[in-house]
Amino acid sequence: MGLMRMIPYIAEPLIARVVAEGVIVPEIYLRLLVAVAYHQIGDDASATLHIDKAIALALPDRLLGLLAEHRRNLDTLLDDRLMRVDPEAFACFKELQSTLQEGWTRLHNSLHSKNISTALTAREREVARLAAFGLSNTEIAQRLCISLPTVRKTLFNAMNKTGTNKRRELGAFV
Incomplete structure (x- = not known):
């Protein structure tokens, strides 16, 4: 958990830089990375701030795949935030996430000889x-x-x- 506490301090200067440069995709990824770190250490209030900003950046261009990639690490926190903002985008996001989850699980299982269950809710x-x-x-x-x-x-x-x-x-x- 110690590393998770450091990630926001490492990523914040990078976020400031991509904001200054106006690059959206790296900002979304960095904000979601920081959100995952905050969520893992139990600070969902801080995680939510970064999730909301990532959603605001992703929605205009429908970059829902970027959000779906992080769903596994953010549990239902990302779902709740996106559902409040755009129920239609949420439905598409859930389909993308399901496809990504199934593929990721199969790939991970074959590469690591582990059985990660897709049966868990x-x-x-x-x-x-x-x-x-x-x-x-x-x-x-x-x-x-x-x-x-x-x-x-x-x-x-x-x-x-x-x-x-x-x-x-x-x-x-x-």
């Missing part, structure tokens, strides 16, 4: 990832603003779908 993947990082059920519930029974049930479903017996084993599937 976004919420199951989110809970499984946090459990694999070592967070307790209580910490996961607080981080995701969901109830403790929901965490338990979601974790149970994820472990059943992946055939794992231990929380740390979930890391191979997320």
